[in-house]
Amino acid sequence: MTKEKNSVLHLGIDLGTSRSSVSASNGERHVVESYIGWPVDMVARKLVKKPVMFGHEALENRPMLDLHRPLERGLIKEGSEKDELAVRELIRHLISLTKPHDGQRVLAVVGVPAEALRVSRQHLRNAVKGVADSLMIVSEPFAVAYGMDALLHTMIIDIGAGTTDFCVMKGRYPTDDDQRTLTNAGDSVDEQLAIMIRTRIPEAQFSIHMVRGWKEKASFVGEPDGVVEVTVPVGGKPTNIDITSELRRACESLLPPIVETMLDLISRVDPEYQETVRHNIILAGGGSQIPRLPQAIEAALTDVGGGRVTPVKDPLFAGSNGSLSIALDAPESDWEKLPG
Numbered sequence: 001m002t003k004e005k006n007s008v009l010h011l012g013i014d015l016g017t018s019r020s021s022v023s024a025s026n027g028e029r030h031v032v033e034s035y036i037g038w039p040v041d042m043v044a045r046k047l048v049k050k051p052v053m054f055g056h057e058a059l060e061n062r063p064m065l066d067l068h069r070p071l072e073r074g075l076i077k078e079g080s081e082k083d084e085l086a087v088r089e090l091i092r093h094l095i096s097l098t099k100p101h102d103g104q105r106v107l108a109v110v111g112v113p114a115e116a117l118r119v120s121r122q123h124l125r126n127a128v129k130g131v132a133d134s135l136m137i138v139s140e141p142f143a144v145a146y147g148m149d150a151l152l153h154t155m156i157i158d159i160g161a162g163t164t165d166f167c168v169m170k171g172r173y174p175t176d177d178d179q180r181t182l183t184n185a186g187d188s189v190d191e192q193l194a195i196m197i198r199t200r201i202p203e204a205q206f207s208i209h210m211v212r213g214w215k216e217k218a219s220f221v222g223e224p225d226g227v228v229e230v231t232v233p234v235g236g237k238p239t240n241i242d243i244t245s246e247l248r249r250a251c252e253s254l255l256p257p258i259v260e261t262m263l264d265l266i267s268r269v270d271p272e273y274q275e276t277v278r279h280n281i282i283l284a285g286g287g288s289q290i291p292r293l294p295q296a297i298e299a300a301l302t303d304v305g306g307g308r309v310t311p312v313k314d315p316l317f318a319g320s321n322g323s324l325s326i327a328l329d330a331p332e333s334d335w336e337k338l339p340g
């Protein structure tokens with residue numbers, strides 16, 4: 001009996017633009033930044049001592065690597081075999097972190113941005129070929145909904161790095177009509193913040209990675225609690241600059257498109273259920289951690305009768321935990337058999 005049970009490892013994988021996570025039925029949980037890098041030449045290979053590097057380690061060694069972030073704006077970059085390979089290596093790496101033992105069958109549910117599922121299903125299939133024994137690809141917001149048992153009259157808004165994904169749950173597998181994707185998400189906030197700072201202080205020197213770090217530490221919408229100051233070289237000299245107003249504007253740039261799409265999706269729900277959906281809105285993804293964002297979205301709902309917006313408790317693993325629940329529940333017929 002035990003042997004039978006142990007011969008299968010169920011995995012839930014959340015394949016994200018910036019971070020990917022895995023939750024396994026043996027209790028393993030891991031998160032990796034979605035970077036993959038190969039040493040550029042013989043010198044680099046000698047230095048890094050590895051054929052391929054992942055996540056934070058890849059980012060740190062980037063001068064020596066051919067670095068890929070394969071899911072830009074939620075899609076596998078079209079026509080790039082290297083990016084397909086990068087996705088495959090990333091999934092393989094995530095699986096290896098869960099330590100399946102020899103001979104164990106790996107059944108994986110992979111959650112991807114809703115738009116990627118619609119547009120590059122074939123690319124994704126190619127990318128994941130051979131990495132698991134059986135596999136199912138689902139949309140990320142659906143995975144989040146499943147993991148939270150929020151399957152009926154709910155809306156998930158997953159604010160990631162590349163995309164913000166919406167999904168209205170109607171008690172069945174969501175269709176294309178139940179889902180939307182916007183490219184207003186974490187990366188676009190970073191880009192806007194960088195542009196605004198550069199416009200005001202053209203001599204300031206900083207990278208997009210630094211900008212993302214500042215945002216993650218101090219993000220907010222609405223009235224600021226205090227001054228947000230960062231230190232950057234200006235003409236080579238470390239200088240404190242106040243970015244409070246730029247940071248607020250960059251974070252608040254998410255609000256109008258998110259509110260518009262949310263209201264549009266609500267207006268398409270059967271009238272008798274609209275109020276229930278309005279009161280069951282779940283924010284997921286890294287962007288759900290922006291202080292006071294749930295309240296700001298709730299404020300936009302007051303005009304249409306009010307509502308309730310709740311951020312998920314565990315934004316890092318909400319997607320992969322949900323995918324794992326799907327993997328454990330899915331009947332045999334829902335799985336695709338993958339010849340190795």
Ligand SMILES: Nc1ncnc2c1ncn2[C@@H]1O[C@H](COP(=O)(O)OP(=O)(O)OP(=O)(O)O)[C@@H](O)[C@H]1O
Binds near residue numbers: 158186285289
């Ligand atoms: N405290 C925070 N405040 C604001 N943004 C944050 C915070 N923490 C993380 N983020 C942002 O959330 C984004 C990452 O979220 P998440 O891990 O859900 O994305 P992803 O799943 O990799 O992307 P996608 O779902 O688009 O493929 C990044 O843009 C990151 O900067």
Ligand SMILES: [Mg+2]
Binds near residue numbers: 014015016017161285
């Ligand atoms: Mg995500």
